[in-house]
Amino acid sequence: MKGVYFTTYDIRNQSDGVAKKILSQIKCFQDADIDMEIVDANHMPISNYFSLRKKMAKVFSTAYTTGCLYDYLIDKIDLKKIQFVYVRKGYCDMKQIRSLKKIKKINPAIQILMEIPTFPYDQEFGGRRKILAIPRDKKARMYLHKYVDKIVTYSNDKKIFGTPTLRISNGIDYERISLKSSSCHHEGIHLIAVAFLDYWHGYDRLLLGMAKEQELVRKNGLVFHLVGDGRTLASYKQIVKENKLEKHVIFHGRLHGEKLDVVYNECDIGIDTLGRHRVGISYNSTLKGKEYCAKGLPIISGVTTELDSMNCTYYYRVPANDDPISIKEIIQFYHRIYDGKDPKLIAKSIREESEKYFAFPNTFAPIVEYIKKNAVHETFKSYEVPK
Incomplete structure (x- = not known):
């Protein structure tokens, strides 16, 4: 079985608690004999990324980063050989929705799981990010249920944005x-x-x-x-x-x-x-x-x-x-x-x-079990990708 872990974080940053958590999640997949591809900030075109950051507000560069990483995922990885994609959600916009749709079109059998670290999150942000990014996110999130099979949450919500959830506890690598x-x-x-x-x-x-x-x-x-x-x-x-x-x-x-x-x-x-x-x-x-x-x-x-x-x-x-x-x-x-x-x-x-x-293996076990049970090895399933 093969999967992709998708995040806009730089997982090389060992002083970052989120990066450590992502590495622990990847290790859980690997310990379950799942071959993992990783798409993170290290796959950004560096020159494009930093030149953009100089010219535009952070909210736009974040969206640009996400878009570039989805392009890398779709163009560079053979998605027909992938059983699932695990996405750690950042801001959502229509570029991301179109990318998720492309992934499902390339391989309709693929399972897409999206982790939302904090929910609800609209009030977490202020300034330009709240003014500019949240309205885009609100528009795009309405379409997530068409392409995302499960949302991973640390809240008690059974559904988020119309998508069934997998509810787990935050875990750490002791x-x-x-x-x-x-x-x-x-x-x-x-x-x-x-x-x-x-x-x-x-x-x-x-x-x-x-x-x-x-x-x-x-x-x-x-x-x-x-x-x-x-x-x-x-x-x-x-x-x-x-x-x-x-x-x-x-x-x-x-x-x-x-x-x-x-x-x-x-x-x-x-x-x-x-x-x-x-x-x-x-x-x-x-x-x-x-x-x-x-x-x-x-x-x-x-x-x-x-x-x-x-x-x-x-x-x-x-x-x-x-x-x-x-x-x-x-x-x-x-x-x-x-x-x-x-x-x-x-x-x-x-x-x-x-x-x-x-302990991390215990808290993340429901995710691994779900993937083992629901990710199919055939390339295609007989259903149409939602439009």
Whole structure:
């Protein structure tokens, strides 16, 4: 059996969590004896790509990239010998719809699966991308059901854009993530958030909570480590400055590898997204939450996840609103987890328990099983491609 993995990401970027996830997905296919072709940003005509980026807004260059990669897929790969194409969805436009139609015309038997990492997603974007790209996406997505056999989602939706879904949990490769070391002895309570910072992460809620309850923050030595950058970083720094929280909030910038591990080793609790309600999302299987689990960290989240139904002692969910986060409740959660217990055993227990559910081969198994069952080896089936 042979498949194609299609993405506009550069999977060589090992500091990118999405690239790591894509490689894990490809490995799952390969471990199931599926021969995989990969079409990613490395197949872009480099000169065309960068000259375009200089002249046009990012939203247009993204659409151009997607179009070029579909052209490569159709022109350079023998689709008659391919049983399925797995597409990680970026923006959708009519060029993509026409490309999907061509793929089905070349090989009507081919299965097309499209992964939508976050749904709904319209409110995630602002500025020119929202003004220009979302209307195009809304028009094009109406046609997806004609050519896409299944949509892969981390939401609870049974159908998306009229297409049946395969619902899975976000998973990670536990072998790639080391358990945090608890040999470091530090005073106080250390929180960590690792993200490409955007307003839907909602970390302003935690900062405002710290500002509101500064006496508790100081008394308990609470420190918030923010790792990453992004468009909300400046506003976060402003909150810290205005409320004189410099001793209790550390901005590390982007970190990965050993430098990131050093910060993880100092921390006691991982802070997942606190503002998903701002983009209309009430349930989300977060990737970052799974990484915190693999590190052995308890989690605080502002959105419903799989952990809500698993009765996990190491998980605490705060209300999905814009109120400042209660520092008192964070401190109480910390003491419930750690008081009178060995931090090393706690970290080990969190990792081992979560691995049963969120190790990548387990979470991605339904996709592999579906393909094994439904992808046919004959070149054509006796049905017409929708017009």
